[in-house]
Amino acid sequence: MRVLNQRAVLDRLRAGGPATRPQIARETGLSKPTVGQALLDLEQHGLVRAIGRTTAGPGRSAVVYEPNPAAGHVLGVDVGRQRIRAAVADLAGRVIARVDERNRCRSASALVKAVREVASRAAADAGLSLDDLLVKVVGLPGVPDPRGRTLRHAPNVPGLERPGLLEDLEAALGAGLVVENDANLAAVGEQAQGAARGAEVFVCVSVGTGIGMGIVVDGRLFRGAHGAAGEIGYLPWSPGGGHVEAFAAAGSVVALAAEHGLVAPSARDVFAAAGAGDERALAAVRDEAGRLAFVVASVVAVIDPELVVLGGGIGGSAALLREPMEAALRRLTPFVPRVVAGELGDGAVLSGAVAMGLRSARDLVFDRRDDRHG
Structure with missing residues (x-):
């Protein structure tokens, strides 16, 4: 019981922030003496620390505790x-x-x-x-x-x-x-600190040199039986052969731009030109959005995510991709999740x-x- 009480008190401090002994007792249902003993044990183990005393309200001030970040x-x-x-x-x-x-x-x-x-x-x-x-x-x-x-x-x-x-x-x-x-x-990062906070079922599409997907179901990372869930680069592109990675990763953006008459050294340059209004670059971006929509449509019919987060090198250009991608999704499937840009960029x-x-x-x-x- 002593260990369970310590765990309950520590979990409360981690989930709810700094608190006093009376606050913890009210919110956990434990008695004040039990909370006091648990705090003493946790403090001795270096897992919690006192950070001051309350100053507001009537009566004696109470010690405020928090989890020890240096533990x-x-x-x-x-x-x-x-x-x-x-x-x-x-x-x-x-x-x-x-x-x-x-x-x-x-x-x-x-x-x-x-x-x-x-x-x-x-x-x-x-x-x-x-x-x-x-x-x-x-x-x-x-x-x-x-x-x-x-x-x-x-x-x-x-x-x-x-x-x-x-x-x-x-x-x-x-x-x-x-x-x-x-x-x-990247999916775990966006769930913890980025665009997928609060989402229970979502996918994070990372498009850069390659293309991959992190899948979260019921709030937990889904890896599949062999750890390969989300390896969408290996989805077949057509019955004639070829995989998605060759047709939808960053290199394809450069190739699409060239088809429209724009020679660019990288996908980043193509998106920069599109942002500046270059019609050739905008056409390439629309084509890329269509290809990504095809990939996402293949996934949403199986997973039914509430959210698609665009990350990786291309994710920073989601503002340009989102509208044509959602339009393409509406043409391809009746299941159209919300598409958003990742908030963490290359730090995801x-x-x-x-x-x-x-x-x-x-x-x-x-x-x-x-x-x-x-």
Whole structure:
């Protein structure tokens, strides 16, 4: 019962914010003496702390408690084709250190070394070591394969499919490593801090060098039987062959622009030209919106999401894509969810990595409380 009471009090503080002993007693249904003992135990274990006293109202002032954000720390890492980003956060979710480097790696061993260096720098900037971090979540563009200790379906970053890659990452970063698909983490990030807050069933479409989708059902990330749920890049484009990734990822925007007479070095340039009113670029954007609508229509008939979040490199141009995409969806299907731009931009994967790490770490510090303080 003592452990259950401690958990109830800590959960109340995490969910409802700082509170006094009488407030916690009222909201949990526990007696004031029981709450007082639980707070004392949690304070001794370093999981809660007093932050002041109430000053308003009649009677004696009461001590105000909150979860101790320094009770543990997590690391999030986003490994992309262009950049490697890392962030260290405390248990309140406050990012206290961040490192962002270009990804120049052309082999798995170089990538593992670079991830360790970026992670170590972020930890050092936070005044910590890698061993001090309870959970480390690394987002990668592929499907983690625990049996082969590698990633599958990760052609866009060199070396990721090498056997033993996950083992090497764990050796480099230490215990507490979680490797997750980057599109899944983008969905978790948008759910925690972005456009999908409060959504129970939604998809987050990440369009960049490749194309992927994070799926959330009943508020929880859905991975499928083998971790490959949302690998929409492998949807067939037509009976004649080819996959969606070749026809709807960022490279296709450049090709579509060329078909309309506009030579542009990147999808970003095409969208910039469209934003400036270039008719050739606008035509390419409409074509891309139609292709994305085809992909989304294939998914919504199965999942029935309330929301489609556009993320990745193209997500920043959702204002241009949304109207023609919704119009195309209305032509393709009777099931037309709301389409919105992701709010986190290129930080969605890193935010999702931190959010996923926090979920595990908050339970971990409670389970380990006796080990921490004897």
